[in-house]
Amino acid sequence: MTPTFDGPAPLALTVLTTTDSRAKADALARGAVEARLAACAQVSGPVTSVYHWQRAIETAEEWQVVFKTTEAAYEALEAHLLAAHDYETPEVLATPVVRASAAYLAWLGREVAHP
Template sequence: MTEPAGLTVLTTTDSEEKARALARGAVDARLAACAQISGPVTSVYRWEGAVETGEEWQVLFKTTPHRYDELEAHLVAAHDYETPEIIATPVVRGSARYLAWVSAETAPTAAL
């Protein structure tokens, strides 16, 4: 199986402020080229035996497969949810210029 051209990684949190902090932290660390925040959204889920409904903000990160493990570790450490949603979806095709930009923006640098 060939490696995807890129990844989009989704997480959610319970406030716009927290979503912005997660987005900025990942981009500052070069773990994502960019992050888009959408919300609020209504989430309905089962947690500890009860069906809950809550307002959340989604954060969609654009990254590369080689940065995924570090991005996931960063999100787990920075997130205040006990079990945060972290889902990666492969990008199988896309604009070559855009994907090259994502790759360049997520490349580790000597300055870090």
């Protein structure tokens, strides 16, 4: 059953995380979409990440997951990702969507559960 959404268009966000395997990225994507915390999740990679960790510069092959969600669902999505992720400090970055088509925003509002 698809929830209904009759309010104004939701503030859309893209939320990015990374993980160290395709299988883990797929699981994070599917879990968030199944929980209706994101309308869509896109997995891409591998990418090379270079970062500071525990006083050293590390290089790792990772997969990115970009979630399409709403501002109202962000906290629940973040909590879900932090609980499901196996990194000690996972990357969870939210970026507001400045412009989007009305039809896309309506779809997003219908597909993401709202508290």
